[in-house]
Amino acid sequence: MNKVIVGVIGAGRIGRLHVDNLQKLPSLEVKAVSEAYLNEELKLWAESQGIGLLTTDTEIILQDPEIMAVFICTPTDTHAELIIRAARAGKHIFCEKPVSLSLEKTMEALRVVGEEGVLLQVGFNRRMDPNFRRLKQLVEEGELGAPHVVKITSRDPQPPSEAYIRSSGGMFMDMTIHDFDMARYLAGSEVVEVYARGANLIDPVFGRNGDIDTAVVTLSFQNGVIAVIDNSRQAVYGYDQRVEVFGSLGSACADNCRPTTVELSTAAGITRDKPHHFFLERYSQAYIDEVVSFSAAIQLGETVICGGNDGMQAERIAKAAKESLETGLPVQLPLQTEVEAC
Structure with a gap:
């Protein structure tokens, strides 16, 4: 089977992570990387990775006939335009979340993807986490009966920088959006009502930038499932990622991942390792598996894991x-016809 030749657009932290993972996979080959802001550190990194072309010109990647797929790892406000340009160039697309901060721009990008007949995978990598995939399998196999409640805890170990907060799109679009996708994934249905409460309890920097650092969101689904999500920008003990699905025949929980499973019991108490400290550790395998899945979708004509x-x-x-946070009221979310896009 021929390799999938790839171009990566954006060489920040997440772009370099993807390149590092792509280089480990025999089914893919990174031919070029584009980055608007080149420096010596990036040049040395590209050389160490054996990247043949490091450029500031994204168009070189889009117009290269050998490149079959692009990874979009740039700031969110560039995603929709790059998706459109890549689709019109006939490239399959992997794009980090979210597609955009504007539903109108997102829908336009998906329309072009559908018209051009290319694949688009969105980087909700948690779907590929082995623990959460096992929960999904249990739900699909009926082991839990009819799902009733999905509970998601997602708490960061420390707040991001103020510069990041200013450009993030807010907690719900930047952080909780992963949990919204996970709730849909496990509930197997669409959300019809959203109720959110939030506060500034950690650092006034969030409030200064019109954001919150603590939230609880309740989702009601068309099939009757209720989901409860709690978020915090600072869990002092580590990166807290837990999910439970409760149903008519039982419940299943995915606990935090830890450096070891050792539990020490003494007269002084019982201790075990704290959770992994950050998302790059917690979801390291998920980042690899989502790329493997994308490659298989291209090579075998399979459906992408997250379209x-x-x-x-x-x-x-x-x-x-x-909207619910601002009004203090539940918001009804009418069911919407799916945009035709892979």
């Missing part, structure tokens, strides 16, 4: 959560 419509629906929920 354009999934990205759009998560954005719709995030927008509704922000």
Whole structure:
């Protein structure tokens, strides 16, 4: 089977992570990387990775006939335009979340993807986490009966920088959007009502930038499932990522991942390792597996694990959560026809 030749657009932290992972996979080959802001550190990194071309010109990647797929790892406000340009160039697309901060721009990008007949995978990598995939399998196999409640805890170990907060799109679009996607994934249905409460309890920097650092969101689904999500920008003990699905025949929980499973019991108490400290550790395998899945979708004609419509629906929920937070009222979310996009 021929390799998938790839171009990566954006060489920040997440772009370099993807390149590092792509280089480990025999089914893919990174031919070129584009980055608007080149420096000596990036040049040395590209050389160490054996990248043949490091450029500031994205168009070189889009117009290269050998490159079959692009990874979009740039700031969110550039995603939709790059998706459109890549689709019109005939490239399959992997794009980090969210597709955009505007539903109108997202829908336009998905429309072009559908017209051009290329694949689009959105980077909700948590779907590929082995623990959460096992929960999904249990739900699909009926082991839990009819799902009733999905509970998601997602708490960062420390707040991001103020510069990041200013450009993030807010907690719901930046952080909770992963949990909105996970709730849809496990509930197997669409959200019809969103109710959000939030506060500034950690650092006034969030409030100064019109954001919150603590939130609880309740989602009601068309099939009757209720989801409860709690978020915090600072869990002093580590990166807290837990999910439970409760159903008519039982419940299943995915606990935090830790450096070891050792539990020490003494007269002084019982201790075990704290959770992994950050998302790069916690979801290291998920980042690899989502790329493997994308490659298989291209080579074998399989459906992507998380497509354009999934990205759009998560954005719709995030927008509704922000409206609910501002009004103090539940927000009804009418069912929307899926945009035709892979």
